[in-house]
Amino acid sequence: MIIDLIQMRAGESGVIWEIQGGHGLMRKLYSMGARPGKKIIKVSSHFWRGPQTIEVDNMQIAVGFGMARRILVAVER
Amino acid sequence: MNIEKILLIGNPNVGKSAIFSRLTGAKVIISNYPGTTVEFTQGKMKMGEESVMIIDAPGTYTLEPTCKAEDVACRMLGEGGLVINVIDATNLERNLYLTLQLLEKGIPVIVALNMWDDAKHRGINIDVKKLEENLTAPVVPVCGLTGEGIKDLVLRMPEMKPSKPFVSTDGQKWGKIGKIVEETQKLTHRHRTLLEILEDLSIKPFSGLLIAAGVMYCTFWAVRFLGENLIRHMFEPLFGGLWSPLMLRLSAFLGEGSFFHHILIGNLAGGGIDFSQSFGLLTTGFFVPIAMVFPYILSFYLVLGILEDLGYLPRLAVLMDNFMHHLGLHGYAIIPFILGLGCNVPGALATRILEERREKFIAATLMAIAIPCMAQIAMIVGLVGQRGGKYVAVIFFILFALLIIKGLILNRVLKGVSPEILVEIPPYRIPQIQAVIKKLWMRLSGFLKEAMPFVLLGVFFVNVLHMLRIIDFFSYIFTPVLTGLWGLPKEAVSVLMVGFLRKDIAVGMLGPLNLTTKQLIIGSTILAVYFPCIATYIVLIRELGVKDTLKSTFMMLVAALLIGASLNLVLVD
Numbered sequence: 001m002i003i004d005l006i007q008m009r010a011g012e013s014g015v016i017w018e019i020q021g022g023h024g025l026m027r028k029l030y031s032m033g034a035r036p037g038k039k040i041i042k043v044s045s046h047f048w049r050g051p052q053t054i055e056v057d058n059m060q061i062a063v064g065f066g067m068a069r070r071i072l073v074a075v076e077r
Numbered sequence: 078m079n080i081e082k083i084l085l086i087g088n089p090n091v092g093k094s095a096i097f098s099r100l101t102g103a104k105v106i107i108s109n110y111p112g113t114t115v116e117f118t119q120g121k122m123k124m125g126e127e128s129v130m131i132i133d134a135p136g137t138y139t140l141e142p143t144c145k146a147e148d149v150a151c152r153m154l155g156e157g158g159l160v161i162n163v164i165d166a167t168n169l170e171r172n173l174y175l176t177l178q179l180l181e182k183g184i185p186v187i188v189a190l191n192m193w194d195d196a197k198h199r200g201i202n203i204d205v206k207k208l209e210e211n212l213t214a215p216v217v218p219v220c221g222l223t224g225e226g227i228k229d230l231v232l233r234m235p236e237m238k239p240s241k242p243f244v245s246t247d248g249q250k251w252g253k254i255g256k257i258v259e260e261t262q263k264l265t266h267r268h269r270t271l272l273e274i275l276e277d278l279s280i281k282p283f284s285g286l287l288i289a290a291g292v293m294y295c296t297f298w299a300v301r302f303l304g305e306n307l308i309r310h311m312f313e314p315l316f317g318g319l320w321s322p323l324m325l326r327l328s329a330f331l332g333e334g335s336f337f338h339h340i341l342i343g344n345l346a347g348g349g350i351d352f353s354q355s356f357g358l359l360t361t362g363f364f365v366p367i368a369m370v371f372p373y374i375l376s377f378y379l380v381l382g383i384l385e386d387l388g389y390l391p392r393l394a395v396l397m398d399n400f401m402h403h404l405g406l407h408g409y410a411i412i413p414f415i416l417g418l419g420c421n422v423p424g425a426l427a428t429r430i431l432e433e434r435r436e437k438f439i440a441a442t443l444m445a446i447a448i449p450c451m452a453q454i455a456m457i458v459g460l461v462g463q464r465g466g467k468y469v470a471v472i473f474f475i476l477f478a479l480l481i482i483k484g485l486i487l488n489r490v491l492k493g494v495s496p497e498i499l500v501e502i503p504p505y506r507i508p509q510i511q512a513v514i515k516k517l518w519m520r521l522s523g524f525l526k527e528a529m530p531f532v533l534l535g536v537f538f539v540n541v542l543h544m545l546r547i548i549d550f551f552s553y554i555f556t557p558v559l560t561g562l563w564g565l566p567k568e569a570v571s572v573l574m575v576g577f578l579r580k581d582i583a584v585g586m587l588g589p590l591n592l593t594t595k596q597l598i599i600g601s602t603i604l605a606v607y608f609p610c611i612a613t614y615i616v617l618i619r620e621l622g623v624k625d626t627l628k629s630t631f632m633m634l635v636a637a638l639l640i641g642a643s644l645n646l647v648l649v650d
Contacts, residue, residue, distance in 0.1 A: 010281070024143065025499075027247075031088075031138035032501055033171035035251065044281040050399045051408065051498050053280050058167045058199065058504070060280065062395040064407065064497020 001077060005052050005068040008042040014075035015039050021070045029071070033057050040073065080234065082130045083122075084153055086179065087163035088172050089136030090503050092191040094118075095221030096163055097133035100231070104519050105133060107512065108385035109503050112136070112412060112430035115146040117153055124231060132158070135429075140178045145429040145437075145620075159185045159237050161230070166196035166203060166218065167504075169262055173254045176212065181250075183242035186214045189230055193218040195506075200265040207261045213240065222509065272505045279392045280502065289396050292389065296380050303376030304455065312368035316352055324350050324360055340540050353460075354589045362536040365456070365585045366529050371521075373455035377419055378520045379513070386508035386516075390415065391500055398498050404484025405439045405491065406431075407498040413440050417448040419520070421613040424448065425620055434625075435493045439484065441621055442629040445609040446636055447480035449580070452528065456584035457601050464594045472601050479606065479640060483632070527612070528579065535575045535582045542571065563599055563641040566590055576604050577611055595648045599641055607637035 002017050016038050019026050029035065033056040043053040043060060045068075052068040053060055063071065085093040089111030098105055101120030106113060118133045134153045135146035142148040154160070162179055164172035179186050188208075196203065209216045215236045219226030245253075278284040324342060331338040333345060342350070343357030352364035384390060390412060398408030410431060417424025424444050428437045449457070461468050488495070542548045551574065552559070552567040559565045568590055576583035587600045608630070609617065618626045 027139060027141065028143060028499060030247070030251070031171065031174050032499075033168065043277060044285070046282050046395070046399060048399050050282075051395050053395060053502065057170060058201075059171065060276070060502040060504075062280075062391070062398070062408075062498055062500050062502055064398070064499060067497050067499060 002072050002074050005042070005054065005063065005071040005073055006045065006065065008052075008073060008075060010042055010044050012075060013039060013041045014073040017072040017074045019071050021067065025067060025070070029063075029067075032061055033059060034061060034063075034071070080124065080127070080129050080159060080237075082132065082158035083234070084132045084134055084158050084160050085163055086134060086150060086154060086160050086175070087136060087191075088138055088165065088168075088175060090501065091136065091163050091165040091172065092221040093136065093163045094133055096161070096189055096191065096219065096227070096230075097131060099221055099224050099227045101131050104515075106516060106519065108382075108390075108516075109388035109506050110385065110390045110412070111501055111503070112146060112409075112427070113385075115149070115426055115429040117149055122231070124234065137175070139175060140182075144432045149429075154184070159234075160187075161189050161234075162186050162214075163189045163191050163221075166190045166192050167199055167201060169201075169203060170254055170258045173257060174250060176214075177245075177250045177253065180212065180214065180240060181243055181245060183240050185237040185239045187230070187234055187237050188212065188214055188216040189221075189226075190216055190218045191221050193226065194220045194223070200267045202263045202265070204261045204263075208257065211257045211260065222512065272507075276502075276505050279389070280395060282396075285392065285396050289393055292384070292393075296384070299380050300373065300376045301458075303379070304373040304458075307372035307375065308368060308459075312372060316364055316368050320363070321350050321352075327359070336544075339544065340537065343540070353585060356536060356540070356586070356589065358533055358536050358540075361585065362533045362582075365582050366452075366525075366532045369459045369585070370452045370455045370528075370581050371524070373458070374419070374451050374524050375517070375521060377451045378517050381415070381419060382513045382516045382520075383508045386506065386513060388503045388505050391502045394500065395498065395502065402495055403488065404443065404481065405488030405495045406436055406443075406484070407495055409498055409500050410436065410440045413444055414448055417444040418451060418454075420450050420452070420524070421445065421448065421609050422616055425609075425613055425616040428620060432496050433493070435491055436495060438621060438625050438629065439487050439491070439495075441617055442487065442632055443480055443484055445613060445617065445629065446483060446606050446633050447476045449476065449605045450610075452524075452579070452581035453584055453605060456581045460584060460588055461594075461597055461601060464597065468594055468598055472598055472605075475598075475602050475640070475644070476605055479636065483636065528581075531579045531610075531612070532582045535578045538578070539571050539575055539586070542574070548574075558638070562638065562645065563603065564645040565596055565600055566592070569600060572600065572604065573607065577608060580604060580610055593650050595644075595650045598648065599644045602644065603637050603641045606633060606640055608633055 016036050041055040043055055045052045049065040051062045051064050053062045085097055087093050094105045094107045094114050100122045103120035105118050114135045120131050122129050122131050134150040137147040137150040142151045162176050205216050215233045217230045279288045328342045341357050341359045343355035343360050355361050394408040394411050397411050401408050413424045413427040416427050428440045431437050548571045552570040555570045556567045572583050572586045
């Protein structure tokens with residue numbers, strides 16, 4: 001099923017489905033390694049609409065809450 | 078081909094500065110977090126008979142900049158030259174995007190495959206030959222921190238050649254990268270290391286906050302312990318036992334009351350020298366920066382250097398993100414704040430890693446108002462601490478409250494919203510002692526070279542103004558504010574004047590005024606708030622522009638007026 005990054009549970013893995021962002025956000029996320037088709041693992045999410053951290057390849061990235069909502073991920077549940 | 082200028086270009090935190098330092102021997106700050114380098118640095122390297130200019134540029138993910146630091150890198154590239162494209166071997170795929178962008182422009186490129194040893198430890202094997210064939214550019218595995226492979230890199234530089242520019246879409250680039258990675262990289266499975274488990278723990282909400290609290294407590298404790306003991310067991314005995322007798326001899330030679338005695342030695346207290354009261358160039362002018370401030374600068378930068386090299390700061394940024402949003406900033410703005418605690422100048426420069434103008438303005442203004450530098454902190458601890466540690470705590474509490482209030486107001490008043498955090502979190506790396514000491518040495522000698530002249534200038538300036546009775550004139554003018562509003566004696570005007578130059582010596586000048594504890598708290602707080610030192614101010618003008626700096630200045634003055642007046646009303650003696 002397709003969910004957004006916020007709905008992913010910590011420790012869960014999935015494949016990035018789509019990034020519904022502005023051009024700038026998409027380009028930056030892509031160049032940081034987060035682009036459609038990539039396998040990611042959600043590492044943690046912080047309280048009160050805090051940043052979400054994910055692991056892509058060997059790198060962890062922290063993504064703000066609003067951005068995380070625009071990152072759609074395919075997970076198996 | 079003839080090589081004149083070579084640029085180091087690469088993603089943030091791939092080790093460009095480490096390679097730069099290896100190539101040129103030039104001293105630059107190297108840390109384990111993205112955005113360490115915000116300005117370009119030039120250095121020279123010998124290549125055969127020729128001397129080649131090497132430029133270390135800030136990191137960038139793409140050639141379309143998203144903040145001022147990245148903009149610096151892209152602009153440098155526009156000025157021509159050859160490129161050493163530094164890429165992180167543990168993150169081949171992501172790094173190759175910039176490589177392809179560079180090749181697409183036809184720029185002559187050599188690829189430095191950095192962190193080669195790290196990649197091997199992580200079970201990543203890269204076929205360098207294949208990668209070279211695919212990229213049609215020389216690729217050299219290196220390790221910037223140990224220097225391994227740097228010789229090969231230099232030897233192969235003449236192989237760089239311009240290629241024919243071409244155009245490809247992002248999709249095509251990513252497709253090509255996928256193919257290259259598949260052909261050249263092999264991963265072998267291995268178990269998670271202890272460091273990686275720690276990495277995860279320090280970024281999860283509960284354990285992360287616990288660790289952050291622990292780290293901050295230990296930092297505070299270590300800085301204080303080291304600073305206090307250095308002063309007590311090294312610098313005070315040194316000045317009391319060695320320097321003092323020497324100064325007394327000089328004093329006798331010059332004769333009390335003479336012009337030179339006044340400037341060099343200052344006032345004698347009961348026939349002896351009181352290093353915190355005499356206020357001569359050679360007495361207080363030396364004692365304040367060396368025996369009161371330097372020990373704390375040393376202990377702070379030692380601890381900061383270890384945290385930087387470990388890679389802790391970005392994790393703290395993520396944990397603080399929520400809180401910082403209330404102030405109109407995102408979490409990564411703690412980097413300028415933390416650097417500002419050492420010295421406001423690098424703090425102001427570090428605002429370049431923030432994306433938007435509003436954010437830069439808020440971060441710079443808050444830092445200038447409410448983050449005292451370590452020199453100032455050391456003096457507050459030394460001076461106010463004599464009256465009791467709780468009074469020092471009061472000052473820091475006031476400043477922290479001011480930071481929050483001011484941030485809340487600015488976030489409300491200024492148009493726009495704070496952008497969201499988007500930052501990579503580097504893996505933990507065990508700090509190497511040599512690297513930590515080298516960086517500490519750079520910062521300490523920087524302090525001695527840049528701060529000492531200002532301190533001495535400040536002491537000189539005060540003595541001359543006193544002799545010429547110019548201070549009396551100013552204190553007459555400012556008495557209504559000083560005495561009426563803030564409850565300070567009118568002599569404090571000279572403190573504020575010197576505060577423009579340097580904060581540490583200015584705080585030190587509160588000592589001889591025989592202030593009550595309340596006045597001491599008010600004076601120290603106002604000194605922190607009303608204006609940053611001149612060195613910081615110059616950077617603010619450069620980074621924010623004249624108009625925004627004036628706005629910021631106005632806020633500092635208003636904040637100082639209000640905070641001084643309210644403290645005068647609220648505090649009891």
